[in-house]
Amino acid sequence: MPRATATAGSGGSDTSGGSHETVGQGGGAPDGAGDADCFDRWRQVMGQSRAADMTSDHASVFTATVRQAQLGPAVVLGTAFPSIRVRRTVRMIRRSDPELYHLTMVTAGSGAVTSGTGPTQHLAPGHLHLVTSSQPYDSRFSAAPGTGAEHPRTEGIGIDLPVSLLPLPARRVHRLLGRALPADQGSGVLLTSFLLGLDRQLPTLRPDEATRLGGVVIDLLSAYLARELDDEDSLPAETRHRAMLHDVRAFIRHHLHDPGLTPPTIAAAHHVSVSYLHRLFTRDSHGTTLVAFIRHQRLSKAYNDLADPALRALPIQAVAARCGFTHASAFTRAFKAAYGLSPSDHRHGHTVQPSSGPRVRTG
Structure with a gap:
């Protein structure tokens, strides 16, 4: 049976810039065959920034890919896998709590997540989901019914960052934990578009780029969460300004074909x-x-x-x-x-x- 294979880097959480980890035979391709060792390797890589119990119904035939980079104090993860259950328990929290936020965006497949004592939330592609290492959660992710029946795939992008870095009170962010958060308007579109582009470019990032992009991630996430809380005024002025400038630049690039793209139209x-x-x-x-x-x-x-x-x-x-x-x-x-x-x-x-x-x- 094949063993885990690293195609670039080690996937460690101390990596500056990007690294890519392929777990399983055939580069993690859907038609490759995996094994339990492959699952153990994937779980080890993911566990470097997400301390939780991970199990899979496909552990014996597991193939997966992991793309990971350190963006200053934040870690970005891109991964694809057959199915997974991720649980963080009260006992784990008592033993060690790094006080991190874990943001996940599902890009393929589906998820069902329970955080704390809240109701189970169902995630579809495009949904964002936020949990914290300081609160128990139980997440299940699987491929959509009828897709890749022999080797189903679930895909997603994650951001892990210290709670202390978000310029929003943790007690307010607590209202959003465990919810299926839509991202089809305003700063949500900016955030998801940025994460998708970031995931594609992880293997090419230089260390200096990665550090700067960490600040962009934090600003966009802060703006998005403040919007969901209807509390944008609570953000520091500099955070609001940086998020707006990112929005302005994205707006310009999207409307280059328009001869009427002028400062007055952008301001309006x-x-x-x-x-x-x-x-x-x-x-x-x-x-x-x-x-x-x-x-x-x-x-x-x-x-x-x-x-x-x-x-x-x-x-x-x-x-x-x-x-x-x-x-x-x-x-x-x-x-x-x-x-x-x-x-x-x-x-x-x-x-x-x-x-x-x-x-x-x-x-």
Whole structure:
């Protein structure tokens, strides 16, 4: 029978940056066969930041993957497995309590979770769920009925962080523990989108990037929980500002195709004044103005689209329009000023990939 196999790193919780652990034969593929040793290895990796009793109905044929990274004081986990039951008991808490929050987002399969004395909550893909190491919980996760009958898979992303890092009173957050939390609006969408992107990039993160991203995770999670508590005013001003700026940047990237993407429309979408938005953005971006950032994003998207073989048949003017440029001549001048060559020359390979994107004026 196959043994656990590490494809990169050890999966330890002291890892700076990303690591990836594949447990079972065939890289954890659904058609691979696993064994109890594979389950023991997976349980060991997961237990480094989640101290709980873990069992599985598929322990004898277990295959799984684990992606794990240390983001400053927080740990992010991405995993796939057949089925699992995770229990933290009163006895475990009495023996040792690291005082951590455990956030889980189900991306495939389903879950049923009981926290403390509360009712059982049922989780579907897209749901968020928060528990604490200071309170008993009983979680069961399994593949959706009828999917992968021979080797079913459940997938999820988790964040583990000290309770003391959230700028929200623990007594208030307690109201959200054990609940199936929707994340289909506002800061919930920002948080889940960020976690999905983070999970994809874990193997490539450098230590300095990972540390900075830990702060982003905490800000987004804080903003989301405050929204669910209807208590956003209780967040420190800096946390609210950072969460808003992340929202603003995501909004800009999503609307680059719109020629009407201007500071007034962005301010209106976020219910703030234009002057306040300018001050907040410029302060956080080390002098880069909001207008310069929008221009930088438009040109970067055009640069990448012109080099994309799948878009080779799309006229250059159409590429420019996809990036919010309404006049072909203005686009050509801006592109050449930023990259030192015309859009046509870049499309035909007469260029070297720049290291830092287009040149951006800060004034």
